[in-house]
Amino acid sequence: MNVAQRSCPLCQPDRETLLWQGPQARVVLIKDSPYAGYCRVIWQAHVAEMTDLSVGERRQLMDIVFAVEAALRRALLPTKINLASLGNQVAHLHWHVIPRHADDATFPDAIWAAPRREQPPRALDLGALRQAMAAAIGAIHQAS
């Protein structure tokens, strides 16, 4: 493990709420987020950009991102799903998968924009989400 990895919060995670884990990627729930169901799909290796991965690795990662999207749509019926790979602060490849609702604090802007209104509380059934996630990720190989 090199210096960048030793100081990387995604290489050295601290109390993640793991929803699914495989050898190359994991899915965690951002548990304190006001955006209920906000997930992060994290590539296990310390790599910065999608185009640093091989074509096969990119597909593996995106298949998981889209499975998470499918599970969130099924479990939460959001107005829209937002997907983003930014990594400006932590240059370790990870995808934000964010269920958006028309009444959430920043809608229809990105969640990083200034809030337009107060965030309404929204319940999350973690058991149902885990089940939807396992089903969607389990279905990846049938679909492709």
Add this chain to the structure above:
Amino acid sequence: MNVAQRSCPLCQPDRETLLWQGPQARVVLIKDSPYAGYCRVIWQAHVAEMTDLSVGERRQLMDIVFAVEAALRRALLPTKINLASLGNQVAHLHWHVIPRHADDATFPDAIWAAPRREQPPRALDLGALRQAMAAAIGAIHQAS
């Protein structure tokens, strides 16, 4: 064309700066953006979410997104590439591919956050970018 499509700015584009176009997707440059090289990859059909596409269509679209990322990295040497599919305002599938530099107005936040500083001007060689884009998109089928 239904009502949603008739009022959709991505179905009815107005003066786009087209960098590449295929039957299923096109790549446009956001010409007035202070983020030089900011591109949008637009799915031609009026569809909202990645998981509304078939697995094959998702791969076609992501292959183009990653080709645009590769071209922008080659042409502009950005600090980081940001990828995002939001669609809260225009629910017609499109990807933002944004070259970020450590001195840009919002870095290391998302470009939708409040600016931290003035945006420095940055030149863009549109000819070189078009060439890098054509090469990267042309290389998709060799790589996969």
